[in-house]
Amino acid sequence: MATETGEPAEQTSQEYAGRFRNHQRIERLLGKGLYAFAALMLVFLWLPLLIIIFLSFAQSPNLLPFDGLTLSNYQGIAGEPGLRSSVVASFSIATLSAIVATTLGVLASFALTRYRFPLREVYRTFGIIPMVVPGVILGVGLRFYFLTVGLNPSFLATVLTHSLYGLPFVLLIVSARLYTFDESLEEAARDLGADPLTTFRDITFPVIAPAVGAGFLFAWVRSFEDYIRALFVSGINTDPLTQWMFGKITKASAENLNVLNAVSTLVVLAIAVGLAIAMNYGNVTGYVAGTNADDDE
């Protein structure tokens, strides 16, 4: 094309080479810019958490003027009234509700993937809705309803609420696993004379076990970190960790902030350790993102 204008071929190729180098430079700059922006976003995600961790070792909860480092904030945790019982309450609520959610969710996943029945789509949609309804509305609705049927805000009401809230997470993860499960394995087992219970124990369960575990963990974490649903249904005698923390945040004195920073740091630390173990053990990314659900690494 360029040769048609009659220019010497050498000059054209030099010009092209120059443009190519320019192009490469722009390409490299843009590539670096993209990576720099991505790194900046990781900083955005981490900066406030790092500040909490740093302040948990500081004398005063204000960054400036900086008064020096101390471990006394962590010593203060031990004598904190109500903290221990609220941690116990949160653990019990999360564990019980996750057990219920996992049992119901696994069974429902089998129904959705192994049977065709009328209203199947409706069933699935309503199985996902508890995760989508804003927490305030689910909490308020269940509070009014529980009060009317005679169940006062209590430990039991919170477990029931959270078991409903955790159901969608189990349902989504386990049914995704069952969809990709090779059903001919089950058929082969049954053809060879295994009854449905044996087939489930020896064939199906080992394959879906990681998904069931992931669903349980998700339901557990969701219950443990929930504040707003528990606010409406937990009542005055049950005080989950989130209620305790929220109380401290709203009454933000220096001592309260110091204790909160230490507790928050311990929460981040516990999750860091738990996540590292989970990621070594199973395909956490796959379950979170819903990608490559068909291989377990």
Next chain:
Amino acid sequence: MAAPDRDETLRAALVRGLSRRRTGLGVTAGPGAIWIVLLLIAPLAFMTAVSFASIDSVTFDIVWEPTVNNYRDLVVGGTSEYSLGPLVYKATAFEKAVLLSYAIATVATVLCLVFAFPLAYVMARLDDRAFKIVIYLVLLPFFTMYLVRAYSWRLMFGQSGVLNQVLGAVGIGPVAAFEFGVPAVIVGLTHAYFPYMLITLYASLDGLDFSLIEAARDLGASRVDVIRDHIIPLTLPGIVGGSLFVFVPSVGAFITPQILGQGKVQMIGILIEQRAIGEATNAATASAASMAVVFSIVVAMFLVFRYVDLDELGGV
């Protein structure tokens, strides 16, 4: 020897039952269905009924006489004046809260999308080792308690927050934008739901065939062309899904506006809480406000799901 015998018959009965299609379906679908009917459908139906009833002002009992007053009161009789040229509109507290919530949620969603997309793109192209480190750094905040993350911004913002202290130390002085209020709430929500957007976008970018993009570039498509004609259409389910995961919970947010608004940001979640258990308790009003919000979300989702299937939204 009686006990094992009974166990055997029980097991045989169970096996026989589970082999029948109808029993199998009942055992698997039944418990979940009971839970959904008793703990989801019944409460929502009850709330709908209450929203059409009224509350006795003395005894606080529900008076079951059908009325639409609760809904009318949401939108009629406002006192805050808004003028648009010659038009003056008096908005109610509910209308203001809904508008504010939708506006804040929209800004947070757009910010999440713009912030998360480049990072998700980079993540999809990283090698395995680097990816493992980055995904760990992303999942850790994702699994960290929501309340801790909201609280972390409580330390950053405010008159004597970290941001203003640092700015004060370098002589720029306290900046009003870094005090508690709408900007703080937007930052808090963006931070809270950023991982949801990121992971959903990553899931759709992960399946993307990057050789397609290289081919398009080799054939002379500009960068903008490639993004507009290839990357966005191919990742649309992720974009829509991620936006939904940010937008819906942001509309109904309670903790973030409560902690980072410090009473100055009256979003719809706070308004409903006040009507339900707070200073202005009225079960009927709270129910009507809740149903109105649920309805608006259902309409929004209906519009969205005309374009994207629920299945494509990924695991969580």
